[in-house]
Amino acid sequence: MIATVGAPAPVRVPTPRLDDYVASQTFDKPTLVIDVDRVETQFNALKAGLGEAADIHYAVKANPAREIIQRLVKLGSHFDAASRGEIELVLSQGAKPSDVSFGNTIKRASDIAFAWNAGITLFSADADEELEKIAENAPGAQVYIRLIVEVSEADWPLSRKFGCDKGTALRLLDYAKDLGLDPIGFSFHVGSQTRRAEMWQPTLGALAEIWHAARDAGHDLTLLNIGGGFPAFYGEAIEAPTSYAARVMELIHAAFGEVPRIMAEPGRGMVAEAGVIVSEVLLVSRKSDRDMHRWVYLDIGRFSGLAETEGEAIRYQFETAKDDDPTGPCIMAGPSCDSADVLYEKRPMHLPLTLKSGDRVLIRNTGAYTSTYSSVCFNGFPPLDVVVI
Numbered sequence: 001m002i003a004t005v006g007a008p009a010p011v012r013v014p015t016p017r018l019d020d021y022v023a024s025q026t027f028d029k030p031t032l033v034i035d036v037d038r039v040e041t042q043f044n045a046l047k048a049g050l051g052e053a054a055d056i057h058y059a060v061k062a063n064p065a066r067e068i069i070q071r072l073v074k075l076g077s078h079f080d081a082a083s084r085g086e087i088e089l090v091l092s093q094g095a096k097p098s099d100v101s102f103g104n105t106i107k108r109a110s111d112i113a114f115a116w117n118a119g120i121t122l123f124s125a126d127a128d129e130e131l132e133k134i135a136e137n138a139p140g141a142q143v144y145i146r147l148i149v150e151v152s153e154a155d156w157p158l159s160r161k162f163g164c165d166k167g168t169a170l171r172l173l174d175y176a177k178d179l180g181l182d183p184i185g186f187s188f189h190v191g192s193q194t195r196r197a198e199m200w201q202p203t204l205g206a207l208a209e210i211w212h213a214a215r216d217a218g219h220d221l222t223l224l225n226i227g228g229g230f231p232a233f234y235g236e237a238i239e240a241p242t243s244y245a246a247r248v249m250e251l252i253h254a255a256f257g258e259v260p261r262i263m264a265e266p267g268r269g270m271v272a273e274a275g276v277i278v279s280e281v282l283l284v285s286r287k288s289d290r291d292m293h294r295w296v297y298l299d300i301g302r303f304s305g306l307a308e309t310e311g312e313a314i315r316y317q318f319e320t321a322k323d324d325d326p327t328g329p330c331i332m333a334g335p336s337c338d339s340a341d342v343l344y345e346k347r348p349m350h351l352p353l354t355l356k357s358g359d360r361v362l363i364r365n366t367g368a369y370t371s372t373y374s375s376v377c378f379n380g381f382p383p384l385d386v387v388v389i
Ligand SMILES: *Cc1c(COP(=O)(O)O)cnc(C)c1O
Pocket: 059, 061, 062, 080, 103, 104, 189, 191, 192, 193, 227, 228, 229, 230, 265, 266, 267, 268, 269
């Protein structure tokens, strides 16, 4: 990163519990180790910033480990589920159906019926057909309409796949009523890994205008679901969770005015920093004697948990026992026989020149979007193992 005067120093929050555990164990396959106490710390920090006016609905897809769900249930977290499987998971760990929203805008009709019969009453939609499915399978349910976010400054934008524009959103509120549903508000997602709270601002003005237009049209909106986007530390400075969340709430209130009920759906910001992946170097090589670049192949790659290296969007932090040795650039790749399984090439990583096969590599702050992205057994490599301490 480019250091600017007054900017917060990019410092990783220490994780002594994880470090002690990892140092005391040997691993024969790539393993994600999660410190569930750290998830609790993060929940409390986000909650402190969001304040009493907002409920946290943890986005289960970030990491569905049972121990995480159990701990969050105990802390009073609510949940955003995307499928029947995620709903079954959170209910089986003690979440109340009234604390679970079904937030995927692309739902299977039978999953909607399942959720409704299980007692879930809050659903999202961004299209006519989705409202029709909900009306048929969850008659009278509460719905919120997802708005499209056109510009995102996030490192992992979700933008155009989800949501609808102003005209469609206003029409869908009317249509939901015609179908006998109870349209109560809007949702949006600024994009995952939105590093600074100020990056929310350009989006909020346009969305607030839709909120006000809906109220002017006679819709008694009570719910604003602000989605996720809360960042994790991947080497570039980010604000601490409490001040970040508090600033987002200030920006929301400035744009929207009073909102009766706010939902926030942190995923990455809740669990990423609670996890470290223990991996191993399988090979260090050069393609020719004149090759400037070393290739470093790890036992984990794009298909076994590091999917977010796609486009080199998320740049993880690697740590080895040789980090005090001189370093040099290298291309990093995974172990599978697929040429797309390259992690960092356009912007090479700098790793110790002494690194060799068999060396342990820690991949920091990888508690989010790793175990869930790991393929079942591509090329015979086992899925990412998860240990919760
Ligand atoms: C994935 C997802 C989230 C979580 O986003 P993060 O950026 O990880 O916090 C929240 N809400 C919805 C609807 C999602 O799909």
